Amino acid sequence: MILEFWTWWYGVGWSEVATRVSARVAGVWQLFSVGILFRTLFYPWKRIVSPPAKSFDAIMRGMLDNAVSRFVGLWVRVFAIIAAVFITALTAIFGVLLIILWPVLPALGLFLLVKVVLP
Amino acid sequence: MNGYEIHLDSLRAKRARLGRKIGQGGIGLLWIVGMSLAIGGGYLYFYDNGPSRLFYLAEGFAIWSIISALWARYDLLVSKPSKKAPTFDNHLTTDLLSSLKAPITPKSAWQAATKAKEGRFITNRLMLPVEEIGNMLGDQEADMGGVWSLCEKLREGQTDPLINAGTLATALLLTSESVKANMNRINLQPEDVEEVHGWLNRLLDYFARPKPYFGGVGRDWAMGFTPNLEHFGQNLSSNIQAGRGHFHFLANLGVVDSLAHNLSQGASSVAIVGPTGVGKTELVNALAERLLSGQEKGLEHYQVHSLNASLILSHEQGSKEKLLLTLFSEAIQAGNIILFLDEAQLFFGNGLGAIDLSQVLLPVLQSRRLKLIAAFTPNDFQRLKVANEALANSMAVININEPSAEDTRKVVEDAALTLEARTGLLITYEAIREAYRLSAQYLSDQAFPGKAINLLDQAVPYATNKVLTDDSVQMAIEKTMGVKPGKANAQEADVLLNLENKIHERMINQTQAVNAVAAALRRVRAGVTNPNRPAGSFLFLGPTGVGKTELARSLANAYFGDSTRMIRLDMSEYQRPDDVARLLEDGGDSAQSLIMSIRKQPFSVVLLDEIEKAHPNILNLMLQLLDEGQLTDAGGRAASFKSAIIITTSNAGSADIIARITAGESMSSFERPLIDKLIQSGQFRPELINRFDDVVLFRPLNQAELTQVAKLMIGEVNKNLSHQNITVSLTDEALNKIAAAGYDPQFGARPMRHLIQRTVEDVIATKILRGEASPGSTIVLDVNDMHLPNKEG
Numbered sequence: 004m005i006l007e008f009w010t011w012w013y014g015v016g017w018s019e020v021a022t023r024v025s026a027r028v029a030g031v032w033q034l035f036s037v038g039i040l041f042r043t044l045f046y047p048w049k050r051i052v053s054p055p056a057k058s059f060d061a062i063m064r065g066m067l068d069n070a071v072s073r074f075v076g077l078w079v080r081v082f083a084i085i086a087a088v089f090i091t092a093l094t095a096i097f098g099v100l101l102i103i104l105w106p107v108l109p110a111l112g113l114f115l116l117v118k119v120v121l122p
Numbered sequence: 123m124n125g126y127e128i129h130l131d132s133l134r135a136k137r138a139r140l141g142r143k144i145g146q147g148g149i150g151l152l153w154i155v156g157m158s159l160a161i162g163g164g165y166l167y168f169y170d171n172g173p174s175r176l177f178y179l180a181e182g183f184a185i186w187s188i189i190s191a192l193w194a195r196y197d198l199l200v201s202k203p204s205k206k207a208p209t210f211d212n213h214l215t216t217d218l219l220s221s222l223k224a225p226i227t228p229k230s231a232w233q234a235a236t237k238a239k240e241g242r243f244i245t246n247r248l249m250l251p252v253e254e255i256g257n258m259l260g261d262q263e264a265d266m267g268g269v270w271s272l273c274e275k276l277r278e279g280q281t282d283p284l285i286n287a288g289t290l291a292t293a294l295l296l297t298s299e300s301v302k303a304n305m306n307r308i309n310l311q312p313e314d315v316e317e318v319h320g321w322l323n324r325l326l327d328y329f330a331r332p333k334p335y336f337g338g339v340g341r342d343w344a345m346g347f348t349p350n351l352e353h354f355g356q357n358l359s360s361n362i363q364a365g366r367g368h369f370h371f372l373a374n375l376g377v378v379d380s381l382a383h384n385l386s387q388g389a390s391s392v393a394i395v396g397p398t399g400v401g402k403t404e405l406v407n408a409l410a411e412r413l414l415s416g417q418e419k420g421l422e423h424y425q426v427h428s429l430n431a432s433l434i435l436s437h438e439q440g441s442k443e444k445l446l447l448t449l450f451s452e453a454i455q456a457g458n459i460i461l462f463l464d465e466a467q468l469f470f471g472n473g474l475g476a477i478d479l480s481q482v483l484l485p486v487l488q489s490r491r492l493k494l495i496a497a498f499t500p501n502d503f504q505r506l507k508v509a510n511e512a513l514a515n516s517m518a519v520i521n522i523n524e525p526s527a528e529d530t531r532k533v534v535e536d537a538a539l540t541l542e543a544r545t546g547l548l549i550t551y552e553a554i555r556e557a558y559r560l561s562a563q564y565l566s567d568q569a570f571p572g573k574a575i576n577l578l579d580q581a582v583p584y585a586t587n588k589v590l591t592d593d594s595v596q597m598a599i600e601k602t603m604g605v606k607p608g609k610a611n612a613q614e615a616d617v618l619l620n621l622e623n624k625i626h627e628r629m630i631n632q633t634q635a636v637n638a639v640a641a642a643l644r645r646v647r648a649g650v651t652n653p654n655r656p657a658g659s660f661l662f663l664g665p666t667g668v669g670k671t672e673l674a675r676s677l678a679n680a681y682f683g684d685s686t687r688m689i690r691l692d693m694s695e696y697q698r699p700d701d702v703a704r705l706l707e708d709g710g711d712s713a714q715s716l717i718m719s720i721r722k723q724p725f726s727v728v729l730l731d732e733i734e735k736a737h738p739n740i741l742n743l744m745l746q747l748l749d750e751g752q753l754t755d756a757g758g759r760a761a762s763f764k765s766a767i768i769i770t771t772s773n774a775g776s777a778d779i780i781a782r783i784t785a786g787e788s789m790s791s792f793e794r795p796l797i798d799k800l801i802q803s804g805q806f807r808p809e810l811i812n813r814f815d816d817v818v819l820f821r822p823l824n825q826a827e828l829t830q831v832a833k834l835m836i837g838e839v840n841k842n843l844s845h846q847n848i849t850v851s852l853t854d855e856a857l858n859k860i861a862a863a864g865y866d867p868q869f870g871a872r873p874m875r876h877l878i879q880r881t882v883e884d885v886i887a888t889k890i891l892r893g894e895a896s897p898g899s900t901i902v903l904d905v906n907d908m909h910l911p912n913k914e915g
Binding site: 004007008011012015016019033034035036037039040043046047048049050051076079080083108109111112113114115116118119 | 133136137140173175178179181182183185186189192193196197202335337338339340341343344345346347423455456457
């Protein structure tokens with residue numbers, strides 16, 4: 004049974020942790036819908052746009068309003084993308100650390116227990 | 123057992139058993155201990171200004187606790203089969219393998235299977251006595267060969283290739299002859315067990331599916347706000363995202379493909395047309411899920427909003443059109459909305475409280491900017507076509523048909539799980555089977571699967587001990603429709619078995635007719651009638667006043683305890699062609715509508731008096747009624763007569779009957795010639811006569827029988843006087859005189875009631891008012907006390 008544990012820990016267990024970490028990173032990336040945000044980066048915020056107008060003044064005002072709406076939309080999306088990159092990167096770093104530490108963990112546990120009895 | 127070796131000492135089996143011993147609780151405990159030690163160790167580090175022995179101890183154990191939890195959770199509990207090992211234990215799920223104990227016999231395998239949740243699913247749904255069945259199973263290891271072989275066959279339909287405890291329990295039930303015989307006694311067949319196994323597998327498949335991805339936080343940022351739609355409608359897509367989605371299994375899934383295809387390939391609006399209950403709303407829910415998960419090109423992450431008709435229709439008169447335009451405009455502006463008009467006829471002027479918004483909707487639909495789905499019943503869509511062809515033609519039409527019996531059962535089974543989650547009840551397979559059977563028999567105005575699901579829903583209050591059984595479903599239909607689908611209890615059975623005697627308490631002679639109707643009612647309650655025809659149908663022929671109507675009334679009184687449980691229509695009032703419409707009226711509360719009456723009281727006696735006087739069109743309807751056991755109202759909804767006893771009466775041939783009886787002939791000798799004569803004379807069509815279960819002749823009453831009728835009527839007078847504790851008694855001479863005076867060659871015994879009122883009741887009333895009758899007294903009346911007409915004098 005002990006041999007079974009070690010086989011799993013350094014075999015299927017290790018590869019499974021790598022799979023789970025990559026799924027978690029992809030999940031966080033998807034949570035922020037980064038693909039959609041890039042695709043709609045310059046779209047007006049919540050479609051708040053002025054209706055088509057005929058007079059020059061109204062057209063100019065409409066263009067300004069629409070530009071403001073697009074600017075707001077751009078900023079919100081850029082912030083969301085930055086947040087997505089930051090949190091995904093953080094998740095990935097922790098994940099990679101876990102993958103690196105995984106093979107060391109049993110030895111670390113044993114080392115700490117040995118340190119109890121040895122100076 | 124060739125090829126079916128189970129090695130319980132294999133490493134996988136040992137791992138499985140260790141995982142079972144640790145369990146989810148043990149894993150949770152290991153995590154808590156690990157995390158607590160890690161935090162505690164950290165605290166010690168700072169407290170001691172550096173690592174101490176206690177710190178090393180805490181952190182060392184913390185790491186090993188967490189490692190153990192990870193190993194148990196992701197290896198021991200899942201313990202995947204080894205590809206190298208060829209033994210049969212590699213075909214079993216970890217859970218099942220961990221429960222098996224040597225020696226593996228049908229008995230020990232049953233114990234293992236029913237410990238696991240999949241096995242309990244099978245036994246709970248079928249309401250099987252686990253221990254009793256365990257005792258019926260064999261204890262020979264050799265018997266397991268057939269069981270494992272069947273397990274292999276059963277798993278062929280599974281997505282998961284491993285044999286679970288549910289499959290093993292199913293195979294054990296199906297391979298034991300004694301268990302099968304025992305199940306047969308509780309009305310469970312092998313197909314029922316296989317059906318529940320299929321139900322379990324669909325549920326396991328559903329839980330094994332990966333969670334769909336619905337788009338993330340920024341999905342709707344490029345789409346418009348929809349405050350009015352949120353207020354006047356319901357976002358079906360949000361419900362799905364929140365986990366309140368549709369059922370797992372859907373019949374007519376091809377319709378979802380058609381819907382998505384139509385909406386993404388040009389059609390801006392689609393009419394889905396199908397009968398009530400066929401699942402139109404559920405299909406729109408399924409579409410909403412598919413669109414939300416981005417599977418449909420061109421409609422990725424579109425959301426479906428269902429408009430709330432009652433909220434919109436209750437809006438101030440005159441502003442409804444404006445409101446609807448605002449809602450349409452909001453949906454168009456948002457850019458990702460599909461509107462759903464459930465029961466769309468309410469928006470097009472059909473139905474109670476409906477308004478006609480077709481003039482508002484038509485230009486919007488023709489502009490093709492709004493995506494809309496409207497759900498109609500076939501009749502409502504037909505009406506829309508007649509009223510506004512342009513509007514109907516502006517929508518692509520998708521017809522939905524009632525699913526097959528097999529698909530219906532699957533939908534109802536999955537709907538039962540949703541109902542269980544809502545109510546906390548356990549719904550048995552028998553309840554589902556009964557809901558299917560009874561809704562097919564009694565709820566003919568709705569379609570499957572909706573009507574069976576509705577019936578299950580209505581049965582919830584009748585669940586006992588948190589379990590919804592077939593009894594609960596029978597109770598629901600009994601309370602809501604007045605029918606009695608369950609087994610007759612001892613008291614009711616006694617009434618049924620002695621129905622003739624009960625009827626004869628109110629009815630003199632006419633034994634042939636009494637026997638025929640009593641037998642029909644017994645057949646209904648015993649469930650041995652043809653389910654597609656009325657419970658019984660009779661044509662009573664005979665002179666007036668010989669008890670034809672009285673028999674129908676007596677039957678209702680004897681069985682239902684209430685003679686008002688009879689639907690009586692005088693067919694002489696339906697002599698014109700347009701009277702057919704009156705008979706089939708589907709709305710309001712018309713007492714002359716046969717359809718309305720039978721919907722209120724499906725389990726009743728229907729008496730159609732003087733049938734020969736009805737218009738020929740109504741006689742044509744009778745053919746349909748007697749053949750199919752149902753009539754269809756003006757709105758296209760069927761009304762079932764399958765639980766009703768249809769009694770039609772006619773005076774046709776009564777002169778012949780009187781003449782032949784007076785000449786001393788027996789009824790049986792002239793019954794057939796008389797019927798043939800009625801057919802030849804054109805009074806009855808042969809196809810109508812042949813559709814009745816029985817044509818019964820009523821003969822005129824003789825003097826002795828008339829005296830008995832008089833006695834019964836005096837009995838009724840005494841019943842009315844009982845609250846005053848006064849009894850009336852007639853001498854034999856008085857009774858005979860009343861019997862003779864109360865008989866009329868044209869009206870039979872019908873004048874007798876009026877005669878008793880004038881003679882007996884008037885005399886008693888006078889005596890009571892004069893103080894000549896006190897409580898406890900008996901008034902004896904002789905011929906001289908009554909003022910009988912001279913005829914008898």
